[in-house]
Amino acid sequence: MSLTIAVTGLNATDNPAPGVPVIRSIRAGCAAANTDCHIVGLAYDVLDPGNYMADVADDVYLMPFPSQGADVLLTRLEAICTQRPIDVLIPCLDSELSAYLRIQDALRDLGVHLLLPDEAQLKLRSKASFDVLAERLGIPVPKSVVLTDPAKIDTLRETLDFPVMVKGQFYDAYLAHTPLDVRMCFDRLASKWGLPVIVQQFVPGTEFDVACVGDGQGGVMGQVAMRKMQLTDKGKAWGGVTVCDPALDAFVADTVARLKWRGPCEIEVMKAHDDGGLYLIEINPRFPAWIYLSVGAGRNLPWLTVQLALGHTVEPLPPAPAGVLFLRNSVDQICLMDDFQSLTTTGELHKPARPEVLR
Amino acid sequence: MFDNLALSDNGFLFDTRTGSTYSLSSTGTLLLRSLIAGAAPDGLPAVLVDEFELDGRTAAQDVEQFLLRLRDLRLVASDTPPTEAV
Incomplete structure (x- = not known):
C-alpha cells in the first residue's frame, strides 16, 4: 500500500507550526504499518525550515496565503494533484481552516481526504464565541469580553476582575494588569491578527494541554x-x-x-488553584506543535487522523500513559542553495527518492 | 488514594495527574512509601522511631511537618488527619 499525504505548516522556528512533527508522526505510523508513504509539504515561506529537513517532506510546494481566498487555494492544489495525487491532506494552521472547509468537497472529488470539523463547530470554538460555549453547551469557561472597539477597554472593570488575559483571534496571548496594559496588547494583537481581540478573566492555576482527535459524533478517538x-x-x-x-x-x-468535534484539536484547560475546578481556556482546531509526543506515548494521533480521513474503521485509543517527556532542541541546518533556488524560482522542491529501506 | 504517585527507590516522585516531580530525602521516601503501602498517618512516627531510633516526640513532629508539606503540595488530601505529638 502506498499513500501520499500532504501537510501544511512547515515553519519550525522557536514558535513552530505543527507540520514537521505531524509529518514525523505520520512517517512513524507508516513505518509501523509497513506502508509506503510519500509526504508533500505545503509551505507558505521559502525559508520555512521544514522545507529542507532530511526525512520530512519528499516534495515541497509553496502555497498562496489564506487571505488570497479559497478559489486560489483550490487552483494551486489542483495543479499539485496533477503532478502528485494526494490521498490525505492535514491542514495545521488555524488561519487556513476556513478556506479548506470551503473547498473540501472539490478536494474530495480530486481524491483528497480531510478530517475537519464543520463551519459551525469551527466558529463555536473560536475565542470570540466562548460565551456561547458556556451558555449553550454548558462548558465551563472563564468570563470573557470580545473587543472590536478600544473605547470599551475602560469599561472592562464592570465585567472582569484584573488581571486578565488578552488574546488575538488566532494566536498570541498576554497577561494584562491594567486597562492601559490591555490597550497596548489590543493594538499589538489587532494589527497582527485582526479584530476582534478577546479579553478573558485570568484563572490562576495549572495549565494542561490535551491533543485529541474527535470522530464528529461526539466520541474521542485518541487523546x-x-x-x-x-x-x-x-x-x-x-x-x-x-x-x-x-x-x-x-x-x-x-x-x-458537546461540540461533536471532528478531526484534530488541542484543548487547553486550566485547573484552578483555589478550588481545583477545570476551565476550558482555548480550543485550537488543529494539532499542537508538540504532537510528536503522541508517538512517544504510544498514541500516534496524526496517523490515527490519516486512517480516519481515509474512512478506515479504527478503535478508539485509550488515554496516553503518564510520564513520557519531550524536550525540544534547536539545530543549525545546512541547506543546499539549489534547493533554495528551486523553491524560490519555481515554487516547488522535489527531493531525490530515498532508498526503500529508509522509508 | 495515592495511585497517582510514582515513587522510585531513590526518592524521585512523579505525580501522574499533574506532571510535577519532586526529590525526597531518604526519610521522606520512607514515610511516603509507608503511606502508599497503606500505613495510617498516626502510625508513621513509629516507623521513624524503629528506623532511626528517635524519641517519639521528635518523630511525631517530623511526621507532622512532612504531612503538612505534602498537603501544601496537594500530594495528599487536605482531610488527611495530622498526627498527634506525643
Whole structure:
C-alpha cells in the first residue's frame, strides 16, 4: 500500500507550526504499518525550515496565503494533484481552516481526504464565541469580553476582575494588569491578527494541554494530555510531560462530546488553584506543535487522523500513559542553495527518492 | 488514594495527574512509601522511631511537618488527619 499525504505548516522556528512533527508522526505510523508513504509539504515561506529537513517532506510546494481566498487555494492544489495525487491532506494552521472547509468537497472529488470539523463547530470554538460555549453547551469557561472597539477597554472593570488575559483571534496571548496594559496588547494583537481581540478573566492555576482527535459524533478517538515543563518567552512549550488525570480526561471527553468535534484539536484547560475546578481556556482546531509526543506515548494521533480521513474503521485509543517527556532542541541546518533556488524560482522542491529501506 | 504517585527507590516522585516531580530525602521516601503501602498517618512516627531510633516526640513532629508539606503540595488530601505529638 502506498499513500501520499500532504501537510501544511512547515515553519519550525522557536514558535513552530505543527507540520514537521505531524509529518514525523505520520512517517512513524507508516513505518509501523509497513506502508509506503510519500509526504508533500505545503509551505507558505521559502525559508520555512521544514522545507529542507532530511526525512520530512519528499516534495515541497509553496502555497498562496489564506487571505488570497479559497478559489486560489483550490487552483494551486489542483495543479499539485496533477503532478502528485494526494490521498490525505492535514491542514495545521488555524488561519487556513476556513478556506479548506470551503473547498473540501472539490478536494474530495480530486481524491483528497480531510478530517475537519464543520463551519459551525469551527466558529463555536473560536475565542470570540466562548460565551456561547458556556451558555449553550454548558462548558465551563472563564468570563470573557470580545473587543472590536478600544473605547470599551475602560469599561472592562464592570465585567472582569484584573488581571486578565488578552488574546488575538488566532494566536498570541498576554497577561494584562491594567486597562492601559490591555490597550497596548489590543493594538499589538489587532494589527497582527485582526479584530476582534478577546479579553478573558485570568484563572490562576495549572495549565494542561490535551491533543485529541474527535470522530464528529461526539466520541474521542485518541487523546494525549501534557503539562508544559519549560516555556519559550512566548509561552510555547519547549518541554513537557504526559499526565494522566481521570478528571481531565473526562472534561476533555465531555467537551468533545458537546461540540461533536471532528478531526484534530488541542484543548487547553486550566485547573484552578483555589478550588481545583477545570476551565476550558482555548480550543485550537488543529494539532499542537508538540504532537510528536503522541508517538512517544504510544498514541500516534496524526496517523490515527490519516486512517480516519481515509474512512478506515479504527478503535478508539485509550488515554496516553503518564510520564513520557519531550524536550525540544534547536539545530543549525545546512541547506543546499539549489534547493533554495528551486523553491524560490519555481515554487516547488522535489527531493531525490530515498532508498526503500529508509522509508 | 495515592495511585497517582510514582515513587522510585531513590526518592524521585512523579505525580501522574499533574506532571510535577519532586526529590525526597531518604526519610521522606520512607514515610511516603509507608503511606502508599497503606500505613495510617498516626502510625508513621513509629516507623521513624524503629528506623532511626528517635524519641517519639521528635518523630511525631517530623511526621507532622512532612504531612503538612505534602498537603501544601496537594500530594495528599487536605482531610488527611495530622498526627498527634506525643
